[in-house]
Amino acid sequence: MVKINKNYLKLPGSYLFSDIAKKVNAFTSNNPDKKIIRLGIGDVTLPLAPVVIDTLHKSVDEMGKQETFKGYAPDLGYEFLRNAIVENDFKARGVNIKADEVFISDGAKSDSGNIGDIFDVDNVIAVCDPVYPVYVDTNAMAGRTGDYDAATSKWTNVIYMPCLEENGFAPVIPEKTPDIIYLCFPNNPTGATISKDKLQEWVDYANKVGAVIIYDAAYEAYISEEDVAHSIYECEGAMTCAIEIRSFSKNAGFTGTRLGYTVVPKELKVDGVTLHSLWARRHGTKFNGAPYIIQAAGASIYTEEGKKQIKEMVGYYMNNAKIILEGLKDAGYSVSGGVNAPYIWLKTPTGMSSWQFFDHLLNEAHVVGTPGCGFGPSGEGYFRLTAFGSLENTKEAIERIKAM
Amino acid sequence: MVKINKNYLKLPGSYLFSDIAKKVNAFTSNNPDKKIIRLGIGDVTLPLAPVVIDTLHKSVDEMGKQETFKGYAPDLGYEFLRNAIVENDFKARGVNIKADEVFISDGAKSDSGNIGDIFDVDNVIAVCDPVYPVYVDTNAMAGRTGDYDAATSKWTNVIYMPCLEENGFAPVIPEKTPDIIYLCFPNNPTGATISKDKLQEWVDYANKVGAVIIYDAAYEAYISEEDVAHSIYECEGAMTCAIEIRSFSKNAGFTGTRLGYTVVPKELKVDGVTLHSLWARRHGTKFNGAPYIIQAAGASIYTEEGKKQIKEMVGYYMNNAKIILEGLKDAGYSVSGGVNAPYIWLKTPTGMSSWQFFDHLLNEAHVVGTPGCGFGPSGEGYFRLTAFGSLENTKEAIERIKAM
Numbered sequence: 001m002v003k004i005n006k007n008y009l010k011l012p013g014s015y016l017f018s019d020i021a022k023k024v025n026a027f028t029s030n031n032p033d034k035k036i037i038r039l040g041i042g043d044v045t046l047p048l049a050p051v052v053i054d055t056l057h058k059s060v061d062e063m064g065k066q067e068t069f070k071g072y073a074p075d076l077g078y079e080f081l082r083n084a085i086v087e088n089d090f091k092a093r094g095v096n097i098k099a100d101e102v103f104i105s106d107g108a109k110s111d112s113g114n115i116g117d118i119f120d121v122d123n124v125i126a127v128c129d130p131v132y133p134v135y136v137d138t139n140a141m142a143g144r145t146g147d148y149d150a151a152t153s154k155w156t157n158v159i160y161m162p163c164l165e166e167n168g169f170a171p172v173i174p175e176k177t178p179d180i181i182y183l184c185f186p187n188n189p190t191g192a193t194i195s196k197d198k199l200q201e202w203v204d205y206a207n208k209v210g211a212v213i214i215y216d217a218a219y220e221a222y223i224s225e226e227d228v229a230h231s232i233y234e235c236e237g238a239m240t241c242a243i244e245i246r247s248f249s250k251n252a253g254f255t256g257t258r259l260g261y262t263v264v265p266k267e268l269k270v271d272g273v274t275l276h277s278l279w280a281r282r283h284g285t286k287f288n289g290a291p292y293i294i295q296a297a298g299a300s301i302y303t304e305e306g307k308k309q310i311k312e313m314v315g316y317y318m319n320n321a322k323i324i325l326e327g328l329k330d331a332g333y334s335v336s337g338g339v340n341a342p343y344i345w346l347k348t349p350t351g352m353s354s355w356q357f358f359d360h361l362l363n364e365a366h367v368v369g370t371p372g373c374g375f376g377p378s379g380e381g382y383f384r385l386t387a388f389g390s391l392e393n394t395k396e397a398i399e400r401i402k403a404m
Numbered sequence: 405m406v407k408i409n410k411n412y413l414k415l416p417g418s419y420l421f422s423d424i425a426k427k428v429n430a431f432t433s434n435n436p437d438k439k440i441i442r443l444g445i446g447d448v449t450l451p452l453a454p455v456v457i458d459t460l461h462k463s464v465d466e467m468g469k470q471e472t473f474k475g476y477a478p479d480l481g482y483e484f485l486r487n488a489i490v491e492n493d494f495k496a497r498g499v500n501i502k503a504d505e506v507f508i509s510d511g512a513k514s515d516s517g518n519i520g521d522i523f524d525v526d527n528v529i530a531v532c533d534p535v536y537p538v539y540v541d542t543n544a545m546a547g548r549t550g551d552y553d554a555a556t557s558k559w560t561n562v563i564y565m566p567c568l569e570e571n572g573f574a575p576v577i578p579e580k581t582p583d584i585i586y587l588c589f590p591n592n593p594t595g596a597t598i599s600k601d602k603l604q605e606w607v608d609y610a611n612k613v614g615a616v617i618i619y620d621a622a623y624e625a626y627i628s629e630e631d632v633a634h635s636i637y638e639c640e641g642a643m644t645c646a647i648e649i650r651s652f653s654k655n656a657g658f659t660g661t662r663l664g665y666t667v668v669p670k671e672l673k674v675d676g677v678t679l680h681s682l683w684a685r686r687h688g689t690k691f692n693g694a695p696y697i698i699q700a701a702g703a704s705i706y707t708e709e710g711k712k713q714i715k716e717m718v719g720y721y722m723n724n725a726k727i728i729l730e731g732l733k734d735a736g737y738s739v740s741g742g743v744n745a746p747y748i749w750l751k752t753p754t755g756m757s758s759w760q761f762f763d764h765l766l767n768e769a770h771v772v773g774t775p776g777c778g779f780g781p782s783g784e785g786y787f788r789l790t791a792f793g794s795l796e797n798t799k800e801a802i803e804r805i806k807a808m
Contacts, residue, residue: 001614002583003524004674008682043475053468057461063661064457070660071447106510113690117545120407137689141521179406210405256474256696257467270408278412285541286517292660294695
């Protein structure tokens with residue numbers, strides 16, 4: 001008699017975005033004349049860059065001709081893409097990652113979920129709170145998180161590292177020692193970063209206690225400040241304790257095009273076994289590569305033209321972020337993020353819960369955002385707005401919020 | 405201190421295709437004047453169909469314009485694709501699968517590996533022997549297969565169902581009761597199928613003992629005989645015991661384009677829990693959809709034009725299969741497959757092991773195939789040739805084999 005993975009039954013319902021949709025639908029049917037502005041989800045809105053479109057057309061043509069048709073891709077991904085990554089994302093920053101330490105994938109969500117496969121069930125994870133929910137949910141599915149306590153909105157066997165206004169939204173090294181530490185900088189949802197020196201402390205700590213850091217750098221392209229590391233490998237010793245996950249979704253608008261990569265340095269060993277060999281085995285057995293045309297498109301963003309074009313896209317969104325950040329400050333809100341990230345994190349006005357502020361914003365300004373409590377218990381009393389809308393909508397949303 | 409998933413260390417080295425490559429490279433450097441013909445790997449060689457190329461170009465253009473740009477895809481995949489699948493792959497065969505029971509993915513390899521996530525570690529799997537290695541390897545990674553015994557090339561906690569010449573390469577219901585049964589028809593590597601009546605026996609058995617069948621129908625498009633089911637759901641009662649995995653790789657040449665889907669009927673329940681709800685959660689948490697342009701391309705093969713074009717591709721490969729099958733029969737080999745599948749499975753001549761025949765074929769005919777032992781212990785003494793080469797090469801390879 002077949003038995004299911006009972007860990008799935010422990011997961012609380014994932015209703016955040018469906019609850020938001022329900023509330024928005026109800027508002028719209030009661031107020032058909034009101035124009036809603038959505039600054040809620042983390043999805044991009046600008047079209048793909050011209051260089052990406054050109055490359056897609058060219059590589060589609062290759063797939064239509066016998067002589068240039070491509071079947072199964074190499075296990076790690078095409079070398080042309082891995083070389084471009086190494087050259088631009090790492091060598092250019094003085095980091096000596098090798099092309100065969102880079103694994104091309106269909107995106108950072110898959111990688112940050114699947115990476116758990118190579119670790120034992122018996123590991124304790126530490127996460128920033130609030131944070132991207134995929135880290136905790138996928139570990140819960142694997143049976144690594146204990147039980148869910150609805151009263152506290154916490155799992156019994158997860159180390160939560162609260163990131164609050166009082167600590168500058170930066171995690172503090174926890175009392176209990178974790179085995180696996182998830183760090184995401186710039187952070188989703190707070191938009192916070194930590195300095196390179198602070199990141200170095202995490203690397204040193206992980207090496208000292210024998211922990212592995214899963215470093216999610218999906219928002220790296222939004223970093224504008226000098227003392228923030230773009231890659232954890234800019235820190236000394238990170239090669240022996242950190243796995244880094246990258247995405248083409250937010251820098252190049254690939255949310256619907258799907259491409260990412262994960263770096264597993266060969267120096268990273270546990271009991272003499274390289275995590276590289278485990279991930280290579282997982283990658284080769286449970287995945288068959290990202291499409292050739294998408295890998296070609298990904299490589300095009302590393303050309304001179306490509307770099308210029310995606311910088312413009314990021315600049316467009318960061319201009320929105322600035323408008324939101326400064327507008328909310330003017331309006332008297334306590335806000336953070338928005339400088340090195342496309343997310344603005346605001347503290348709800350006195351006494352309001354995240355959901356109360358959601359309703360308030362929807363009813364008074366017809367603007368949709370995301371309640372902070374959806375990202376972890378320490379997100380309660382906070383609210384996320386994103387810079388991925390159009391300039392016009394962003395401006396109008398802020399005018400409306402100011403007038404509330 | 406972090407702990408790795410030690411199950412990975414139990415996996416024997418996966419050297420089949422690298423050993424083949426080494427032998428071929430050695431031969432080539434010793435015989436630079438000899439032309440090698442490769443009928444070894446299961447990768448397609450024909451370019452993508454014109455309708456697919458056209459659709460890719462059109463959808464790439466959509467991604468380049470603000471008004472038609474697509475970000476994150478719906479969790480289950482685009483409805484236009486799921487509707488086309490339901491209409492053509494199921495309704496047309498009298499099968500009542502609903503669009504929300506279809507999960508679009510990046511391919512059958514990912515799905516057949518990842519589906520294990522929703523089952524408990526404590527389940528015993530049964531597999532055809534020989535078979536596509538991903539089923540056993542991914543279960544080994546999850547800790548479901550016991551230990552590997554190098555002497556027998558078997559895992560201690562796997563039920564092997566030998567598929568040999570004497571049983572027509574069809575599995576027999578095993579003595580010990582499995583919890584999860586992997587069936588792949590038409591089979592890779594043997595090319596064998598079973599009749600719809602025989603498949604019905606498996607469905608009845610699974611329902612009786614409370615087992616789940618993971619049905620891999622990746623080669624469905626190659627079925628030419630009337631009494632062979634294209635979908636397991638053509639059998640009565642399959643909705644309550646079977647998950648079906650499909651691929652666009654072999655019917656439409658998407659090996660390097662990546663698209664597949666998995667059907668989990670809502671009627672399929674274990675202890676009152678629908679497997680659909682578990683897979684939906686897994687799919688939504690650890691995957692972010694196949695690219696929009698690839699989903700659009702996938703839908704194009706269901707148009708009248710598309711159906712005609714991919715039928716031609718399959719016909720081209722099946723003509724190769726016929727040439728191989730008949731040529732080898734003429735040459736006195738004991739062969740099977742090749743009628744409902746692009747794989748021809750031959751028994752090695754008296755006393756030769758799979759690898760000895762590999763060397764013989766390489767040295768005498770300069771033809772590369774795949775040793776049957778690479779697909780499981782019962783593959784020893786057999787050899788796989790594939791119909792995915794060009795017509796010219798296929799013809800020449802057979803002439804050379806006949807002349808050996």
